[in-house]
Amino acid sequence: MNKNIKNALKSKRTILSAALMVAATASVFAQGNGLAGINEATSMVSSYFDPGTKLIYAIGAVVGLIGGVKVYGKFVRREVA
Incomplete structure (x- = not known):
């Protein structure tokens, strides 16, 4: 019983870690054109x-x-x- 709980927690951690990595990677790709954003903000200010x-x-x-x-x-x- 104890092994099952540890395995379940380990698999939950693995899934959570993978989900966080995917989310972090997606946000990095979303910030691809940062220079254009900075130039736009400069012109707005x-x-x-x-x-x-x-x-x-x-x-x-x-x-x-x-x-x-x-x-x-x-x-x-x-x-x-």
């Missing part, structure tokens, strides 16, 4: 750079205006920082 830069400038302008209004208000009320 580059396309977001200009709009992102304009967004950051707009946020900076709004923050600058708010800060300027606060400083002007303190200047008019003669408050010391």
